[in-house]
Amino acid sequence: MKDELEAFAKDALEQIQLASSAQSLEEARVHYLGRKGKITEILRGLSQVPEAERPAMGQAANQVKQSLSEAIDARKAELEAVSDANEGEPADFSLPSRRRSEGHIHVINQVTEEILSIFFELGFQTATGPDIETEYYNFESLNIPADHPARDSHDTFFVKPGVVLRTHTSPVQMRVMEKMQPPVAVVVPGRVYRVDNDASHSPMFYQIEGLLVDERVSFAELKGTLMLFVHRFFGKTAKIRFRPHFFPFTEPSAEMDVSCTVCQGKGCRVCKHSGWLEVLGCGMVHPNVFRHAGYDSEKYTGFAFGLGVDRIAMLRHAIPSITHLYENDLRFLEQF
Numbered sequence: 001m002k003d004e005l006e007a008f009a010k011d012a013l014e015q016i017q018l019a020s021s022a023q024s025l026e027e028a029r030v031h032y033l034g035r036k037g038k039i040t041e042i043l044r045g046l047s048q049v050p051e052a053e054r055p056a057m058g059q060a061a062n063q064v065k066q067s068l069s070e071a072i073d074a075r076k077a078e079l080e081a082v083s084d085a086n087e088g089e090p091a092d093f094s095l096p097s098r099r100r101s102e103g104h105i106h107v108i109n110q111v112t113e114e115i116l117s118i119f120f121e122l123g124f125q126t127a128t129g130p131d132i133e134t135e136y137y138n139f140e141s142l143n144i145p146a147d148h149p150a151r152d153s154h155d156t157f158f159v160k161p162g163v164v165l166r167t168h169t170s171p172v173q174m175r176v177m178e179k180m181q182p183p184v185a186v187v188v189p190g191r192v193y194r195v196d197n198d199a200s201h202s203p204m205f206y207q208i209e210g211l212l213v214d215e216r217v218s219f220a221e222l223k224g225t226l227m228l229f230v231h232r233f234f235g236k237t238a239k240i241r242f243r244p245h246f247f248p249f250t251e252p253s254a255e256m257d258v259s260c261t262v263c264q265g266k267g268c269r270v271c272k273h274s275g276w277l278e279v280l281g282c283g284m285v286h287p288n289v290f291r292h293a294g295y296d297s298e299k300y301t302g303f304a305f306g307l308g309v310d311r312i313a314m315l316r317h318a319i320p321s322i323t324h325l326y327e328n329d330l331r332f333l334e335q336f
């Protein structure tokens, strides 16, 4: 009878483990532990056992009964946990996994990369310079002496006397020319700083500077280069126009407008009904700038331009206020 009891216990425990639903577990319980179940039968059969062995057998049978009932409770808890997790549904292993949230490239950097890649195709290389700049590089070397009225248009953050947060990327022109001889063709992305803060001005914003110097570089090449850029970036139908302007470091100088990307030049709120949007300043490098760089201004000519990345990103995506770009509100940033 002892062997029979052991075999029974082993088989019953296995079946309990295999029960895959509350219902089959209940069936197993009735079968093994129920009033007409197997264990009851065994206990009843004890009367047949020789008296000397009876207490030990009885104890063993009760132990089996107890451990089966514990096994059933444990299995029941397991099945309930699984069914809670699935809310009664069987698991669907073909479902896609839960998406992890991922960062992505900021719209300003996206636009910067796109602009730079157009100039890379034309043979320009990148150059960079420091955000904290000397007054010499930021102003003097670019033909903006201390008493020059053009300094008024750059509301400058001073770090200490003679040192500023650069107000434009143009000082990198000088840093590049000091290091290399023509031909030079560089684009310079970077942050610039001005004491200014409203819907269209941020105290920190982004520019891309361009500089090309070689023998016999003409204004026609400047126009051709910028036209190609605009057609690539805004599309073949975009028109450009140049308006005469003044910058101390170029002569002649111009500002370039692009036909409004919102109304295609018909006139709307974004372009203030003019049909045109200003996107950059440009011109032929001033001989005084070459002199500071140690270039022979009789031998070399060059063009330069400086474009506002924020401005172009706002035009591309119809973003109404520059502050959106720097508030780090994910509801805004995730759109790009």
Ligand code: DAH
Pocket (backbone or CB within 6 Å): 167, 168, 169, 170, 209, 210, 247, 249, 250, 280, 281, 282, 283, 284, 303, 304, 305, 306, 307
């Ligand atoms: N540095 C000028 C600014 O921030 C933009 C600019 C104008 C850059 C003409 C140039 C240029 O290189 O030739 O307003």
